[in-house]
Amino acid sequence: MKNRTWLALLLVLGLVLAACGDGGGTDTTEGETPGTTEPADDGATTTEGGGDGTTTAPGDGSGYTELDQALAGEFEGSSVSVWAQWLPESVEEANFTATLQPFIEQTGIQVDFQATPDYETALQVAVDGGNAPDMAQIAQPGKMHQYADAGSLVALDWFNSEKLGAEMTPAFFDLGHYNDTLYGIYYKADVKSIVWYPVQGFADNGYAVPTTWEELVALSDQIVADGNGNPWCISIESQEADGWVATDWMEDILLRTASPETYQAWIDHTIPFNDPEVLEAAEYMSQIWFTPDYAYGGSTYINATWIGETQDPMFADGGPQCWMQKQAAWIGGFWGENRDFIAANPDSKQEEWPIVPGEDVDFFYFPQIEEEFGTPVLGAADMFVMFADRPEVRALLEWMATPEGAAVWIERGGFLSPLTTVPNDSYPYPNDGLSEMVLGATTLGFDASDSMPAAVGNGTFWSGMIDWVAANGENTEEVFQSIEDSWPG
Amino acid sequence: MTSNQPGFRVLRALVIAGVTFAALWFGLRFLSDPVAFAGMPANLSKLVQALIAVVLGVAGIWALFYAGNAIIEALPAKATEILRPYLFVLPAVAVVGLYLIYPTVGTVATSLTDVPEGESFFYNYSQAFTNPDVLLALRNNFIWLLIAPLVSVVIGLVFAGMVDKIRLESLAKSFVFMPLAISFVGAAVIWKFVYAWKPAGQPQIGILNAFWVWAGGFLVDLGVISEVEPIAWLQVIPVNTLALIAIMIWLQVGFAMVVLSAAIKGVPAELTEAAQIDGATERQIFVRITVPSIWGALLTVYTTIAIAVLKVFDLIFVTTGGNLDTSVVAVRQYQEMFRFRNFGQATTMAVILLVAVIPIMVVNIRNLRRQGVGA
Numbered sequence: 001m002k003n004r005t006w007l008a009l010l011l012v013l014g015l016v017l018a019a020c021g022d023g024g025g026t027d028t029t030e031g032e033t034p035g036t037t038e039p040a041d042d043g044a045t046t047t048e049g050g051g052d053g054t055t056t057a058p059g060d061g062s063g064y065t066e067l068d069q070a071l072a073g074e075f076e077g078s079s080v081s082v083w084a085q086w087l088p089e090s091v092e093e094a095n096f097t098a099t100l101q102p103f104i105e106q107t108g109i110q111v112d113f114q115a116t117p118d119y120e121t122a123l124q125v126a127v128d129g130g131n132a133p134d135m136a137q138i139a140q141p142g143k144m145h146q147y148a149d150a151g152s153l154v155a156l157d158w159f160n161s162e163k164l165g166a167e168m169t170p171a172f173f174d175l176g177h178y179n180d181t182l183y184g185i186y187y188k189a190d191v192k193s194i195v196w197y198p199v200q201g202f203a204d205n206g207y208a209v210p211t212t213w214e215e216l217v218a219l220s221d222q223i224v225a226d227g228n229g230n231p232w233c234i235s236i237e238s239q240e241a242d243g244w245v246a247t248d249w250m251e252d253i254l255l256r257t258a259s260p261e262t263y264q265a266w267i268d269h270t271i272p273f274n275d276p277e278v279l280e281a282a283e284y285m286s287q288i289w290f291t292p293d294y295a296y297g298g299s300t301y302i303n304a305t306w307i308g309e310t311q312d313p314m315f316a317d318g319g320p321q322c323w324m325q326k327q328a329a330w331i332g333g334f335w336g337e338n339r340d341f342i343a344a345n346p347d348s349k350q351e352e353w354p355i356v357p358g359e360d361v362d363f364f365y366f367p368q369i370e371e372e373f374g375t376p377v378l379g380a381a382d383m384f385v386m387f388a389d390r391p392e393v394r395a396l397l398e399w400m401a402t403p404e405g406a407a408v409w410i411e412r413g414g415f416l417s418p419l420t421t422v423p424n425d426s427y428p429y430p431n432d433g434l435s436e437m438v439l440g441a442t443t444l445g446f447d448a449s450d451s452m453p454a455a456v457g458n459g460t461f462w463s464g465m466i467d468w469v470a471a472n473g474e475n476t477e478e479v480f481q482s483i484e485d486s487w488p489g
Numbered sequence: 490m491t492s493n494q495p496g497f498r499v500l501r502a503l504v505i506a507g508v509t510f511a512a513l514w515f516g517l518r519f520l521s522d523p524v525a526f527a528g529m530p531a532n533l534s535k536l537v538q539a540l541i542a543v544v545l546g547v548a549g550i551w552a553l554f555y556a557g558n559a560i561i562e563a564l565p566a567k568a569t570e571i572l573r574p575y576l577f578v579l580p581a582v583a584v585v586g587l588y589l590i591y592p593t594v595g596t597v598a599t600s601l602t603d604v605p606e607g608e609s610f611f612y613n614y615s616q617a618f619t620n621p622d623v624l625l626a627l628r629n630n631f632i633w634l635l636i637a638p639l640v641s642v643v644i645g646l647v648f649a650g651m652v653d654k655i656r657l658e659s660l661a662k663s664f665v666f667m668p669l670a671i672s673f674v675g676a677a678v679i680w681k682f683v684y685a686w687k688p689a690g691q692p693q694i695g696i697l698n699a700f701w702v703w704a705g706g707f708l709v710d711l712g713v714i715s716e717v718e719p720i721a722w723l724q725v726i727p728v729n730t731l732a733l734i735a736i737m738i739w740l741q742v743g744f745a746m747v748v749l750s751a752a753i754k755g756v757p758a759e760l761t762e763a764a765q766i767d768g769a770t771e772r773q774i775f776v777r778i779t780v781p782s783i784w785g786a787l788l789t790v791y792t793t794i795a796i797a798v799l800k801v802f803d804l805i806f807v808t809t810g811g812n813l814d815t816s817v818v819a820v821r822q823y824q825e826m827f828r829f830r831n832f833g834q835a836t837t838m839a840v841i842l843l844v845a846v847i848p849i850m851v852v853n854i855r856n857l858r859r860q861g862v863g864a
Contacts, residue, residue, distance in 0.1 A: 121827045146830060242810050297688040300721045303813070304686045455829040460622075466812045470724065482621070488831075489605075 062402060063163045070395035076108030078392040083126075084137035084382075085119030091333055091414065094346040099408040103399050109392045118240070127152050132387035135397060138184065139382050140450040141175055142457065147385065148178050154386040156182040158394070164401055171444045172418035176383055184383035185401050186418040188409075191434045192248050192328045192378045192447075194363040196311070201320045209364040213256075216367050217287065220294055223323055230296040232288060233314055233322035235305035236465065243462030245307055246469065247449040248378065249289075249326065254281040255376035255445045256369035267448045269487055273456070274480035282476055284369060290473035296322035299472045308334040315355065326366055328380075329414065329430055332357040350413045350428065358429040365437055374442025380450065381418060453488050460486040495563070502556075502563035509556040516545040550580075593843070596836045603833035613837040623838075626816045629730060630845070633801060633817065637737045638794040642787060644738065645745025650775050653753050662750065666743035673740070677807035680736045684722040684808075693719055726814045733815060736804050741797065745790045752786035753779055785860045792853035799846050818842050 061068050069075065082100075086092030093115040100111050114133070116122045120143065126132050132152065138144050147153045161182055165173050172186040197209070205228065210216040220231035236245040255263055258277045265271045266278060289295055295302060296313050313321035315336030325331065333342050337354040350357055368375050384400060386393055399405045403422045409415040413428040416435065424435050438444065449457035464483045468475065519526045520542055557576045561569050604612035617623045645665075652661045668676065685695030693699040698719040705717025722732040756779055764774045780787070802819035805811055811820040818838050826835035 124827060124830075240806075240810055242812055300686065300724055301688055303724050304721045453829075455825075455831065458828050459824065463812050470726070470813055486620075486622070 062398070064160055064395075064398035064401070066391045066394040067398040067402075070107040070109060070392060070399075073108055075392040075395060077110075078390070079110035079112060080135060080390075080393050080396050081112045081114070081133040082135045082137075082384075082396070083114050083116055083119075083123060083133040085139065086115045086137075087117055088115045089343075089346065090115065091342055091346055095409045095412050095414065098347075098412070099406060102404065102408070103396060107392075107395065109396065111396065127387065134388040134390070134393045135384055135386050137187070137382050137384055139380065140457075141178075141184075141383075141446070142451055142454065144184050144383065144385055145178050148181075148183050152387060153183050154389045156185070156386070156397075159185075159398070159401075167419050167421045168401075169418050169420060169444075171446075172381060175381075175446065184385045185397055186381050186383045187400055187406065189381040189416045189418045190328050190330075190379055191416070191437060192326075192380065193252050193366040193376070193437070194328070194430075194434070195324050195326045195366050196331065196361050196363050197324050198314055198320050199360060199362050201323065207323075210367055211364075212367050213284070213369045220288070220291075220324075224293045228319075228323070229313070229321035230293055231323050232295045233311040233325040234289060234295045234302050235307060235310040236302055236469070237305055238307045241458070241462065242303075243465045244449065245310075245327070246465035247457075247461050248447070249285050250278075250281060250465070251445065251448045252326070252366055252378045253284045253369065254278060254448075255378055255443060256373055257281045257284060259373065260376075260443045260445070263443075263445055263448065267451050269452075273484040273487060274477070279476065279480060282480065286473040286476065289469070299469050302469045303466055308339065311335060314361075329357075329363075329434065332361070332430075333414075335361060363430060363433070375440060376443035376445055377438055377441035378445045378447070379438070380447040455488050456483060456486060498559075498563045502559040505559040506556045509552040512552065513545070513549055516541065516549070520545065553580075596839050596843075599832055600836035600840045603836065613833040617834065617837050617841065622816065623818075623821055625814060626811075626818045626821045627841075629815065629817045630799060632730060633734055633737070633798050634795060636731075637734050637741070637798045638791050640734075641738050641741040641745050641794050642749075642791050644742045645790065646749050646780070646787070648742070649746045649750035649753055650779065653750065662746060665746050668740050669743040669747075671740070673801075673803035674807055676736055676740055677804045680732075680739075680804075681723070681808050684732055686719055686721040686724070689718050695719075695722075697722060723809050723815075724813060729809060729813055729815050733804055733808060736808075737798060737801060741794045745794065748786055748790050749783060752783035756782045785856055788856045789853060789860070792849050792856070795849050796846055796853070799842060799849070818845075 062071070084092075084096060086096060093113075096115075097113055100113060103109070104111055123132075123136055123138075127147065127150075138147075144153070148155075159182055164182075164185070168186065172189065176182055176184040176186055178184075197207075201207075202209070205223075205226065207219060207222070208215075210219050223229070223231040234245070236243050238244060251263075254266065254277070257280055258266075262271065262275075262277055266273070266275065271277075289302070290299070297305070307327075310327070311322070311325045311331065311334070314323065314325065332338065332350070332353070332355075335353075335355045341354050342348060345352070355361060365375070384397060386397060401419070403410075403417065403419055406415055406417050406419075406422070410417065410422060410426055410431075411428070413431070416427070416431050424432060427435055449461050451457065452461065460483045464479045468479045471479075520538060554577065558573070561572050561576055564572070600613050601610040604610070648661075648665055652658045655661070671679070683695055683697050685693070686698055687693050687695075689702075693702055702717055702719055705714065708714045709717055720728065723729045760778055760782070761774050764778055769777070800819055801817055802823065805815055805817055805820050806823065809815045811817070811824065818841055822835050822838035822842070825831045825838060
């Protein structure tokens with residue numbers, strides 16, 4: 001009898017412990033996952049004339065019908081549900097929530113914003129189940145095409161697209177269209193062609209910012225020769241989206257070694273995935289990734305390290321152990337102590353962070369490779385689409401297509417608007433610089449993997465890059481051939 | 490009139506059915522929109538809603554059976570006798586049909602019909618069996634099936650045999666049993682930390698590499714080996730698949746042990762005593778008497794774990810995402826379904842899994858029957 005009581009007690013204890021361990025563990029993962037797809041933060045816009053934007057003065061109408069009605073209080077008390085992939089309790093969620101406040105106050109429309117982890121699956125399930133939000137953010141044009149083909153999206157033929165076309169960077173305006181119909185309004189842009197480096201470390205060692213590929217390689221060699229650790233911080237582990245960082249590298253390099261037409265043909269599969277020009281780009285990439293001593297921790301580190309921690313050795317106690325990291329501007333929130341600081345202070349401004357972007361760590365343009373292809377920029381962007389056609393939903397979407405629709409976030413930093421009407425000088429660091437970079441871009445390339453069929457762009461391209469890294473770049477032809485073979489149809 | 494008269498029974502049935510119907514009707518309408526229906530304050534309604542949902546759910550089911558029974562009793566006695574069992578089994582059949590049979594048939598149908606125009610019914614299957622990624626997943630499922638159930642059962646059996654009748658038996662068993670209470674996702678997260686890798690020279694946060702480097706350090710000091718490198722358990726092929734299978738074994742050993750331990754206790758003492766008197770050693774008794782006596786339980790445990798292993802998804806999805814040659818059919822199914830939106834391939838994966846599980850289930854159920862469980 002006594003024995004049995006013991007067993008029961010222990011089992012209960014075991015269950016409790018198991019439950020605790022389980023819950024705690026799961027929380028940790030959620031906290032660490034930056035999203036199921038590429039976190040798209042910060043970004044680029046082509047701002048014409050650098051700052052003489054025309055903001056709409058209150059009173060003389062916004063140029064958008066439903067927005068004017070909403071501002072006149074006609075839809076007071078109604079509500080709009082909005083989903084976005086920005087993670088719960090992230091900086092992005094806090095910023096977007098704050099950004100929506102003026103709209104809520106001015107119109108009396110309630111906006112129910114929900115930041116959703118495992119976003120793409122969650123949205124797809126909601127749409128399939130007839131529970132779609134009124135409005136949702138989408139990062140991949142291919143996804144928008146899918147939803148449009150399925151008839152889930154509201155066509156924006158009522159939108160004042162003449163005004164929008166005049167105020168938005170043409171590349172983004174065009175990308176919001178599908179089959180000559182406007183479906184998506186681009187809201188937030190992202191520049192990926194930048195490399196971050198520790199400012200003090202560069203100064204102490206007399207390292208200059210490289211402006212050509214040769215200088216980049218020479219600098220890498222010098223860091224190795226100086227015994228200063230490894231020049232590159234690279235890693236690609238990203239939970240459900242392992243490998244996307246590598247696809248960004250491929251795309252950024254291909255834009256520099258091939259024409260925009262070739263890049264587009266690669267996406268459209270009018271040339272094979274393993275076209276000689278693509279393999280040439282892969283050669284350039286393996287020069288950085290697989291040259292011995294270039295990448296910190298070698299191939300194992302690249303595959304085994306979570307993207308938010310890629311650059312941790314840059315902030316090691318005894319000085320940088322890796323020196324350069326190619327990543328979009330959102331990575332600043334993950335540098336060293338910034339990670340914990342921001343988790344504790346989601347509303348903090350960049351200059352309050354322990355490691356200040358622009359002072360402690362700065363960026364340079366991922367250099368040109370072949371002169372004939374100029375200085376291209378690889379970008380990504382978030383658009384908003386509508387699943388329900390109600391006047392208050394229209395009003396919110398129209399509002400988001402105006403500079404006021406992002407004013408708070410722009411001021412807080414970490415936001416680049418695709419609108420040319422946002423003055424360049426209203427951006428804090430680094431987006432003023434990024435904005436200029438986009439202005440100087442000879443080509444604006446969009447994330448190719450996002451536009452390829454999902455079986456490749458979110459499938460074999462990712463897993464192929466992982467296999468490539470695992471083999472230390474020695475199976476290039478094999479990997480690119482297998483991706484080519486996996487192209488559907 | 491008395492309660493035995495047919496007229497009374499019909500009236501009673503009508504009243505009960507009417508009241509039940511009305512209660513459910515208003516209850517469900519209230520639940521669908523309490524604010525509009527009953528003018529409830531919005532902040533209060535959630536709690537009340539939850540309470541009413543619980544009451545309505547439990548009482549509603551009871552009332553439905555009661556009303557159904559009343560209606561049947563209103564019929565002639567003979568009809569009542571015949572119909573009553575069907576009435577009580579109807580909800581279960583309906584639920585199984587709606588949630589199990591209908592989706593299964595639908596899945597098979599989709600896998601045959603969701604094909605490009607002009608292709609045959611078996612397009613998805615021929616695609617699947619020529620896709621190197623699918624073949625790899627099938628191969629991995631096979632490896633899992635080969636290793637995980639067998640090792641789990643052997644460890645569970647040995648443990649059950651060793652702790653049988655010792656002091657603190659239940660304490661020892663509780664520890665082995667504990668992982669069973671952890672979800673697959675939870676276990677995957679825990680083991681992701683166990684297998685964590687940091688570059689050589691840095692503190693190893695994964696316990697396995699911490700131990701590996703520490704133990705290796707001793708050997709280096711002794712001059713046995715020249716250096717020790719941490720191992721990326723989840724990246725190195727084929728170590729990663731084995732590392733994942735180890736998680737499954739860790740989860741399932743407890744189950745095997747509990748069932749087998751109970752079975753061992755069921756072996757008649759006369760048998761083992763007789764063997765002892767005949768001079769058999771403990772090991773001989775275990776191998777020659779105990780194991781054959783619990784053969785049915787062994788088979789049940791083995792097949793149950795085998796079914797769980799065939800369906801494995803979470804462990805891989807959370808740790809490696811199916812990359813680096815670790816994918817299995819269920820992971821392919823998820824990717825085809827939710828990432829690639831390829832319903833034809835996704836349902837084909839589901840059907841392949843279903844077909845693979847069926848023979849094991851047949852063995853499992855037959856064996857349970859033989860033991861008199863559920864016969």
